[in-house]
Amino acid sequence: MSDSPTLDGTRRSVLKATGGLLAAGGLLGSAGAATAAEEWTTAETPTARTLHAVVETAVGPFAVGGGGEVLHRTDLGWQRVLDDGPTGNSNDLYGAASTDDGTRLWVVGASGAIGEYNVLTGSLIDHSAPNDVTNNFNDVSVVGEPGDANVYIAGDSGKIYSSAANGATETWSQVTPGSGAAIQAIDFHGPTNGHAVDGNQTVFETTDGEVYERIGIADANVNFYAVDSDGRDEVHVAGDGGMVHDWDGAAWTPTDLGDASFRDIELADGSGYVVGGGGALFSFADGTWSQESTPTGENLKSIRRGSTDIAVGAAGTVIEK
Template identity: 55%
Template sequence: MARFTRRSTLQLAGASLAAATVPAVTAGEDGWTSVETPVDSTLHDVAHTATNAHAVGDGGVVVERRAEGWEVVLQGGPTGNGNDLFGAAVTDDGQRLWLVGASGAIGEYDVTTGNLVDRSAPNDITANFNDVAVTGPAGDADVYVADDSGSIHYSFENGEEGSWEDDVPGSGSGIPAIEFHGARSGHAVDTNGRVYETDDGTTWEPIGIEDADVTFYGLDSDGSDDVTVSGGNATIFEYDGSQWVPESLGDADLFDVDTDDGDGYAVGGGGTIFEYDAGDWTRTQTPTGENLQAIARGDVDIAVGAGGDVLER
């Protein structure tokens, strides 16, 4: 099933992305190029959609990668109050971009029409929402939102008012990342060194990681036997369905990870990007020293971070 999660490989929008002629600022030795953006605040997440790539950030800003360059398409977030946006995910058809952030902000943005529906404060909850996962098509999606208090809020009715429920899978530690690989199957990580798995979207079971000794930040859920977690001290953990295998790559915090079929990336502090190829991680040269918060692979690979930085390859 074709999926347009925030870390999936773009298919439908490949032509649009390849045709974009975004102005280059600085090119790195390993093919990463820094491009101009209309914002100078932190961009926290990025996703490919059925039209173009979109990134979300501080102040509720949403920027889109168009042929003439990156442009602001939304300001102020779903409520208009300027709440920072921390997470983004798209429906399976790529037509709706779901946004989450501070003070209970949740929005459903139609990338084809520009229409934004405010789904904020489900059940009057105004916690800081860190990440979002979405499965299903536009208008009929299952939506999962992770917050700073250790709760996962979910709606099987496209986020409609009154359809939200929640569960606390762990001890109440914040959940920085959540991702699904199937209709109701996926994983989440918390800041207390735990990884959780669900196969029904409602109940969660811990699957590790014992004695991790680092804070978890990033998550890539590709199957029940194919999970990757990134964390502090440039640590990567890979799960094959029975055991976790750790690997230390250096000292930078790795805030996001995206791997599939033996290749991918992990990104983090100080402009760090590690490339994954045939089972090996290698640090690449980048033209920025800013913290990179998220990575999305597609016909054009895109990393976003502090200072409105966007790197493309």
């Protein structure tokens, strides 16, 4: 992810437009071992509300959060572009993703909120409450071009909602892949290929965008909140207990990074980050996870990588490197 017009097909996988993400695994390294030459700094933002997601678009990074706020990182700093969400009811926004060309920002959140924001013109299409569903939506993944994108949404009710027609009315379908526990995160690496995690320690895979198969994780003993789907044999999951799990298509490899509760994971080309509670941020490089010092103790919710790496979280927190 970068400040140049790099393209983003899903909430966590903007870099897939420039090449497939590589699997990661390894042992915990010494603190501060990665990227010691640069430090994380705090950026000013026009909000004190929690920012739940940050993604790349054709015109730079956007972050979404409480009260339906949408922020854009410009040459003048972070600016508010929406303050009450797609419905105008100030529903909290929990997830965001962009189309493959980076020109449409999709957002989802509380009470069935779904919006499609044109980052070039500032226009907004309200797709909220598909099939009259007003449950909370936790995450979104989008694959395709504007007007012809496949949209997948993680529901708090344990359902995954999808549209193969850019969210057009009466094109939405829904499926309950597991026990009915909340779907916490979802990420697709192809039009119908992706993964999701739920609140019952389960990872699901689909190859057709409709039927989901459980692929783990046995004896994980922690809840999952983040998934990075880079291929059928490249999946990264993070959650409670400081645990990161990597799937190589045959087996899961766990890595214990302490006691942080992780909320997002982003890996590409053998490097990346995982972030979580209390300002916890670990970087991955050269086969090793290393804890990095951050200027905040706020809970971090989302991260994106690029020429400027960005993490966002509680109280309007944005840190950059």
